[in-house]
Amino acid sequence: VTLCEALEDLAGEAQRALSHRQTLGFGPIPLTLQAGALEPIQAFAGSLLASVPACWPALQVTLLSGAELSWDQLPEAIRPRSQEVLVASGEGRTALSSGPEQSLWLFRPEQAAALFWAPDLDALPPWERISPLRSAARWWAARQGGAMVHAGAVGDGERCVLLVGAGGAGKSTSTLACLGSGLQVLGDDYCLLQAPGAPTAAPTQGPIAYGMYRFAKLDERSLALLPALRERVIGPAWRGKWLVDLGITEANAPSVAAVCEVVQDPSSPTRVEPLSRMEALRALAPSTLFQQRLWERETWQALTATIRFVPTFRLLVNDPLDVPDQVRQLLARTAP
Amino acid sequence: VRLCLNANNVVFDVIDGEVLAIRSDSGAYYSMRGAGATAWCALLSGHPVNQLAGPVADHHGADPSIVGPELNRFAADLLGEALLTLKEGEEMETGDLQLPEETRMRLWEAPVFEVYTDMQDLLLFDPIHEVDNSGWPRVAAPTAPAP
Numbered sequence: 001v002t003l004c005e006a007l008e009d010l011a012g013e014a015q016r017a018l019s020h021r022q023t024l025g026f027g028p029i030p031l032t033l034q035a036g037a038l039e040p041i042q043a044f045a046g047s048l049l050a051s052v053p054a055c056w057p058a059l060q061v062t063l064l065s066g067a068e069l070s071w072d073q074l075p076e077a078i079r080p081r082s083q084e085v086l087v088a089s090g091e092g093r094t095a096l097s098s099g100p101e102q103s104l105w106l107f108r109p110e111q112a113a114a115l116f117w118a119p120d121l122d123a124l125p126p127w128e129r130i131s132p133l134r135s136a137a138r139w140w141a142a143r144q145g146g147a148m149v150h151a152g153a154v155g156d157g158e159r160c161v162l163l164v165g166a167g168g169a170g171k172s173t174s175t176l177a178c179l180g181s182g183l184q185v186l187g188d189d190y191c192l193l194q195a196p197g198a199p200t201a202a203p204t205q206g207p208i209a210y211g212m213y214r215f216a217k218l219d220e221r222s223l224a225l226l227p228a229l230r231e232r233v234i235g236p237a238w239r240g241k242w243l244v245d246l247g248i249t250e251a252n253a254p255s256v257a258a259v260c261e262v263v264q265d266p267s268s269p270t271r272v273e274p275l276s277r278m279e280a281l282r283a284l285a286p287s288t289l290f291q292q293r294l295w296e297r298e299t300w301q302a303l304t305a306t307i308r309f310v311p312t313f314r315l316l317v318n319d320p321l322d323v324p325d326q327v328r329q330l331l332a333r334t335a336p
Numbered sequence: 337v338r339l340c341l342n343a344n345n346v347v348f349d350v351i352d353g354e355v356l357a358i359r360s361d362s363g364a365y366y367s368m369r370g371a372g373a374t375a376w377c378a379l380l381s382g383h384p385v386n387q388l389a390g391p392v393a394d395h396h397g398a399d400p401s402i403v404g405p406e407l408n409r410f411a412a413d414l415l416g417e418a419l420l421t422l423k424e425g426e427e428m429e430t431g432d433l434q435l436p437e438e439t440r441m442r443l444w445e446a447p448v449f450e451v452y453t454d455m456q457d458l459l460l461f462d463p464i465h466e467v468d469n470s471g472w473p474r475v476a477a478p479t480a481p482a483p
Binding site: 276277278 | 347349351352354356358360363365367452454455
């Protein structure tokens with residue numbers, strides 16, 4: 001019996017005891033969550049942006065806690081332990097065991113199902129509660145010819161600009177500077193991307209971005225630059241950051257009008273300048289791929305297909321409060 | 337000597353005459369400019385490296401005596417970073433050498449090879465031990481740190 005088969009069997013037995021189930025949406029993913037208690041489902045659902053039409057295939061995610069399946073029962077080789085992240089994959093299935101997060105994922109494409117195990121679903125690390133199901137989203141997106149990208153997204157409802165850059169580049173601050181400006185913020189850190197040429201995309205359709213989460217994170221320095229956002233702060237996140245309510249409950253599905261690398265530049269006024277596609281890819285791809293090294297090939301293909309389809313720019317930010325106007329100008333400049 | 341892509345760990349694309357390659361196991365990524373795209377495609381072709389200078393020079397309208405040493409240096413860089421590996425035990429590639437149309441007759445500039453390691457912290461933060469497909473469902477033993 002293989003590791004995943006053993007895990008599937010155990011999960012199958014444990015699943016029979018699960019009495020709570022809720023069908024909702026997660027960006028483009030029609031999602032069914034099931035668990036032994038209602039609280040973890042509500043906690044996860046409360047952070048997700050609701051689904052939109054023109055969706056991807058449905059996905060079922062089972063949440064198992066130590067009450068249904070104890071750590072001792074898990075196949076020994078992939079029990080979450082120490083600082084290791086273990087991946088077993090083959091025959092299309094993948095098990096991902098994270099010691100640091102004390103969690104275990106099993107992805108089963110034939111069943112369009114994923115399983116998440118943690119010893120106590122009520123005591124997950126804050127990032128798993130605020131930005132839950134990232135691994136499942138990344139997996140499911142890759143299977144649909146899309147990607148979960150490390151990018152902010154801001155648009156006018158019809159079209160959006162992906163704001164990309166390495167951690168610390170000012171991506172979140174620039175994205176969240178657009179809150180309350182009349183523009184729509186889909187997310188500051190992650191969004192789901194349907195790439196051109198994806199099976200779910202129309203033949204000539206360009207990339208589409210979907211928001212994932214209702215909340216963003218901002219540190220004190222950025223809040224000082226954007227004081228109007230203090231009224232949107234709903235509590236602490238982690239590592240000294242604050243949780244900011246994006247003020248939306250549904251994931252919009254704007255087409256991607258441009259990819260824009262964010263760079264801080266206090267030496268001159270905030271402005272946008274052209275950027276080579278390769279430089280834009282360099283700003284987008286490594287941080288997306290290295291967030292979690294699974295399904296890199298599929299994710300890479302979605303990223304390169306997107307970069308080939310849309311114009312690319314660099315946003316040099318002096319004052320984040322200038323960003324909304326720059327995004328509007330960029331949307332106008334790239335209008336079809 | 338013939339070379340091939342380290343396909344298990346490298347993804348790449350050629351866009352507008354430039355190459356971006358990423359090594360998913362080490363967290364390093366690479367930009368190749370100048371005549372890097374031509375040289376990259378030539379070296380990936382599986383043709384013997386010592387037979388590439390002529391066609392690559394023709395592609396750029398350049399002098400093979402200049403192109404040859406620069407191609408060898410570039411190949412050494414790619415091997416050193418394990419983007420390419422030595423190709424062994426297979427039949428000689430005899431097909432036409434396919435070079436990128438977008439760089440045809442572009443002025444020869446020595447390949448510029450840039451290495452970026454700023455993302456490696458992400459991987460160190462999230463050490464991952466993978467099982468290769470042939471090893472399913474065996475969990476791999478912890479591997480040595482990537483070079």
